[in-house]
Amino acid sequence: MKIANFSHRQAAHCESGATASLINYAGTHLSEAMVFGIGAGLFFGYVPFIKVNGFPLVTYRCKPGAIFARVTKNLNCDVHQKRYRNQAQAMDDLDLKLDQGIAVGLQTSVFWLPYIPAAMRFHFNAHNLVVIGKDGDEYIISDPVAPDLVRCSAQDLSKARFARGALAPKGRSYYLTSVPAVKNLEEPIVAAIRSACRDMLAPIPIAGVRGMRLMARSVSGWETKYGKRRAGYCLAQLIRMQEEIGTGGAGFRFIYAAFLQEAAEYLAVSQLEELAEELTAIGDDWRDFALQATRCCKGHAECSYADLATMISSQADKEERFFRHLQQLTKKLG
Amino acid sequence: MHKKDVPQDSGVLENNQMVNYAVDGDGNYCLAATTGWEPVNAANRMAWEEIREQLFQVRQQVESGKLSSLAYYMTRAQMDAPLLASYAGLARWRVRRHLRPAIFAKLGSEQLQRYAELFGVFVEQLVRLPDNDELPVAEYPNPEDNK
Numbered sequence: 248m249k250i251a252n253f254s255h256r257q258a259a260h261c262e263s264g265a266t267a268s269l270i271n272y273a274g275t276h277l278s279e280a281m282v283f284g285i286g287a288g289l290f291f292g293y294v295p296f297i298k299v300n301g302f303p304l305v306t307y308r309c310k311p312g313a314i315f316a317r318v319t320k321n322l323n324c325d326v327h328q329k330r331y332r333n334q335a336q337a338m339d340d341l342d343l344k345l346d347q348g349i350a351v352g353l354q355t356s357v358f359w360l361p362y363i364p365a366a367m368r369f370h371f372n373a374h375n376l377v378v379i380g381k382d383g384d385e386y387i388i389s390d391p392v393a394p395d396l397v398r399c400s401a402q403d404l405s406k407a408r409f410a411r412g413a414l415a416p417k418g419r420s421y422y423l424t425s426v427p428a429v430k431n432l433e434e435p436i437v438a439a440i441r442s443a444c445r446d447m448l449a450p451i452p453i454a455g456v457r458g459m460r461l462m463a464r465s466v467s468g469w470e471t472k473y474g475k476r477r478a479g480y481c482l483a484q485l486i487r488m489q490e491e492i493g494t495g496g497a498g499f500r501f502i503y504a505a506f507l508q509e510a511a512e513y514l515a516v517s518q519l520e521e522l523a524e525e526l527t528a529i530g531d532d533w534r535d536f537a538l539q540a541t542r543c544c545k546g547h548a549e550c551s552y553a554d555l556a557t558m559i560s561s562q563a564d565k566e567e568r569f570f571r572h573l574q575q576l577t578k579k580l581g
Numbered sequence: 582m583h584k585k586d587v588p589q590d591s592g593v594l595e596n597n598q599m600v601n602y603a604v605d606g607d608g609n610y611c612l613a614a615t616t617g618w619e620p621v622n623a624a625n626r627m628a629w630e631e632i633r634e635q636l637f638q639v640r641q642q643v644e645s646g647k648l649s650s651l652a653y654y655m656t657r658a659q660m661d662a663p664l665l666a667s668y669a670g671l672a673r674w675r676v677r678r679h680l681r682p683a684i685f686a687k688l689g690s691e692q693l694q695r696y697a698e699l700f701g702v703f704v705e706q707l708v709r710l711p712d713n714d715e716l717p718v719a720e721y722p723n724p725e726d727n728k
Contacts, residue, residue, distance in 0.1 A: 300628075365595075367594075505602045
């Protein structure tokens with residue numbers, strides 16, 4: 248069986264994509280960018296003392312689960328969320344909900360999902376997807392980052408739901424139990440922009456623009472600290488966090504600019520349009536940074552770690568200016 | 582990023598596409614399909630090279646009798662002892678003991694079966710090294726190789 252009126256749309260990011268899918272399925276149209284924005288998905292964090300696969304943790308987005316939580320809260324929408332101890336129970340519950348015609352969001356690990364391209368299967372435990380049907384032993388899945396519907400065996404899906412390690416999903420499933428109130432988006436939009444500004448300008452050394460500056464300082468010392476080879480691996484990890492699957496380009500800067508553009512139209516505030524343009528330019532510079540970083544880890548002489556550090560601090564300066572403007576604007580919007 | 586500049590460098594995504602956000606001629610944002618971007622492919626390749634390197638070292642240690650073949654399968658699955666312990670439902674120290682060849686050789690068939698299932702291999706495979714690492718690396722060509 249398969250839920251009939253569920254339309255699969257490919258998204259740039261798994262969590263905003265899955266959330267948008269569930270909201271659209273509930274009967275109200277909201278774009279992925281709008282969901283990402285209202286979920287205040289944009290962020291930056293550099294946490295040198297937490298290691299992911301042995302490398303410092305870098306993130307260009309807020310913590311997993313926060314987009315779904317914020318969007319549903321801001322839209323006054325009731326949700327059902329559950330984690331499980333028992334794998335069989337988790338799969339039985341899923342089947343039951345599908346029988347009732349409910350599309351169910353799941354947190355999974357990409358490592359165990361066979362339809363993900365082999366080279367992208369790392370232990371990343373916060374991949375979101377929506378299950379929309381079952382055919383024999385196979386589940387029919389709307390994976391936000393896949394172009395079309397995909398299929399996955401019950402055994403593999405169960406493994407993916409019960410992956411271990413950092414951010415272990417523990418079978419987490421979620422779905423909407425009421426229709427989201429999207430009639431009046433002004434307030435949620437302004438509140439979410441304010442929250443993103445607050446996070447990006449937070450007086451915490453590892454968060455937001457200050458996190459970028461901290462990263463710039465670390466990067467300049469990587470080559471002497473780790474040696475050429477390992478420093479290269481660190482840079483590669485950074486590039487992957489910024490550009491590999493699910494950011495929409497430039498570490499979510501482009502998708503957030505798309506949100507600001509939509510917000511400008513919705514709120515009829517032309518300054519937001521200008522700020523969207525500014526963020527696009529900042530995003531282009533992040534893309535350029537990724538390109539230079541690739542040259543650097545391949546050992547091309549024209550780009551040094553010091554140059555990269557300068558690029559990152561200049562990004563921090565630009566983003567600081569950008570978010571201060573944005574913050575001032577939201578104050579005027581009341 | 583302009584829509585016409587959205588890169589189409591296939592590699593890590595194999596034959597799949599993902600979407601980027603880009604601006605069209607009127608400056609409006611739209612979703613644009615991409616088959617990949619070379620910096621991402623290169624970074625992904627480096628991540629796998631590192632795994633390959635680790636695996637090479639572990640393979641040598643297994644061959645010289647310093648580690649059990651479990652260490653090889655663990656490394657190939659990008660795991661360390663704490664993560665494997667968590668998957669196997671065992672204490673870390675027990676998994677660390679199983680990495681020693683003498684201890685591993687004495688493991689019961691039930692425990693071996695559990696490890697084998699986790700790594701998706703047969704028990705007969707688990708107790709020896711495979712000829713080939715079968716990593717997904719280099720399944721797509723490195724453009725530098727052709728230069």
